Amino acid sequence: MSEKSTAERYDVVVVGAGAAGLNAALVLGRARRRVAVVDAGEPRNAPAAHLQGFLSRDGMPPAALLAVGRAEVTRYGVDLIDGRVEDAGPTELGFVVHLAGGPVLHARRLVVATGLRDGLPELPGLAERWGRDVLHCPYCHGWEVRDRPLGVLGTAPGAVGQALLLRQWSADVVLLAHTLAPTDTERERLAARGVRVVEGRIVRLVADDGRLRGVELDNGQVVTRDAVFVVPQPMPRDALLFGLDCARDDNGWVTTDRTGRTSVPGVWAVGNVADPRAQVVSAAGMGAAAAFALNHDLLDEEIGRAVGLSRASGPALPV
Numbered sequence: 566m567s568e569k570s571t572a573e574r575y576d577v578v579v580v581g582a583g584a585a586g587l588n589a590a591l592v593l594g595r596a597r598r599r600v601a602v603v604d605a606g607e608p609r610n611a612p613a614a615h616l617q618g619f620l621s622r623d624g625m626p627p628a629a630l631l632a633v634g635r636a637e638v639t640r641y642g643v644d645l646i647d648g649r650v651e652d653a654g655p656t657e658l659g660f661v662v663h664l665a666g667g668p669v670l671h672a673r674r675l676v677v678a679t680g681l682r683d684g685l686p687e688l689p690g691l692a693e694r695w696g697r698d699v700l701h702c703p704y705c706h707g708w709e710v711r712d713r714p715l716g717v718l719g720t721a722p723g724a725v726g727q728a729l730l731l732r733q734w735s736a737d738v739v740l741l742a743h744t745l746a747p748t749d750t751e752r753e754r755l756a757a758r759g760v761r762v763v764e765g766r767i768v769r770l771v772a773d774d775g776r777l778r779g780v781e782l783d784n785g786q787v788v789t790r791d792a793v794f795v796v797p798q799p800m801p802r803d804a805l806l807f808g809l810d811c812a813r814d815d816n817g818w819v820t821t822d823r824t825g826r827t828s829v830p831g832v833w834a835v836g837n838v839a840d841p842r843a844q845v846v847s848a849a850g851m852g853a854a855a856a857f858a859l860n861h862d863l864l865d866e867e868i869g870r871a872v873g874l875s876r877a878s879g880p881a882l883p884v
């Protein structure tokens with residue numbers, strides 16, 4: 566059979582079932598749109614035990630939030646498809662979406678909610694502790710490690726700002742300089758804030774009994790810490806967007822309006838793929854905002870088509 570006859574047809578295909586994609590699907594499903602959500606099952610915060618800072622959901626395991634979201638969208642007839650979208654391209658009526666392994670979907674509109682990957686510094690012992698006691702976001706994890714001995718790894722220029730901020734949660738914050746050379750002004754600010762700078766290259770992170778013990782330096786010293794913070798490199802999963810020729814900003818990120826609408830008609834980008842600062846609650850909000858705008862876009866198209874048909878069929882007959 567041809568691709569056209571086997572493909573499922575939807576008003577909207579949402580790629581990614583994190584908070585952003587699921588909230589878009591929820592609003593669209595409730596608006597009686599035919600929606601599919603395709604998800605590869607790798608949400609960014611999966612390594613964390615709890616998600617914080619989301620009103621009414623504070624402390625919930627990340628997977629539990631997504632399970633509730635998935636149950637909610639299916640109530641409104643949204644199709645959830647486990648799989649990976651490999652590419653998407655334009656068609657006369659919208660878009661064709663190719664999934665790994667062969668399935669094909671057709672959609673009038675696309676929501677790309679594929680999130681980002683955190684590029685972590687390559688230090689022995691670090692990756693396996695990510696999201697547990699190797700952390701990145703004081704707003705997500707600061708409360709849980711408050712008043713404890715904390716370290717900030719000097720692997721990226723943002724580490725100085727992170728250390729200054731983190732001091733708000735603990736009086737014992739050390740900046741492990743590693744490859745960073747703070748300026749005199751930065752050192753003055755760190756000292757004034759009570760943040761110690763420890764010079765020396767980091768060799769590895771040391772753990773005992775499944776918990777971080779500290780950070781080993783190249784002089785053999787182990788700086789004992791309960792948790793360390795890093796500044797990861799945000800790497801948006803944006804191949805679909807740029808495969809469709811969406812415009813980028815000067816930093817290489819997709820450009821959107823306030824609803825997530827990209828430069829390509831019919832394509833929206835929401836959540837971390839469009840904004841690395843989006844937290845779970847704001848990613849969900851971006852999904853909802855996109856769904857409202859997208860529904861009106863579909864509505865305009867439908868009204869335009871109906872007006873065209875009614876003009877073509879001539880004036881209505883008196884009843």
Ligand SMILES: Cc1cc2nc3c(=O)[nH]c(=O)nc-3n(C[C@H](O)[C@H](O)[C@H](O)COP(=O)(O)OP(=O)(O)OC[C@H]3O[C@@H](n4cnc5c(N)ncnc54)[C@H](O)[C@@H]3O)c2cc1C
Nearest residue numbers: 581583584585605606607609610617650680836837844845
């Ligand atoms: C360790 C850690 C802890 C965090 N803690 C918190 C916290 O406490 N509070 C908070 O608010 N935020 C927290 N965050 C941030 C939070 O993870 C993000 O704000 C949130 O995940 C963004 O949601 P999203 O829907 O944009 O992306 P994601 O949740 O990452 O979801 C994107 C989904 O798209 C899927 N996908 C990607 N590409 C494809 C494809 N081609 N085809 C199909 N599916 C695809 C992925 O598999 C994934 O399931 C934390 C982040 C990390 C790393």
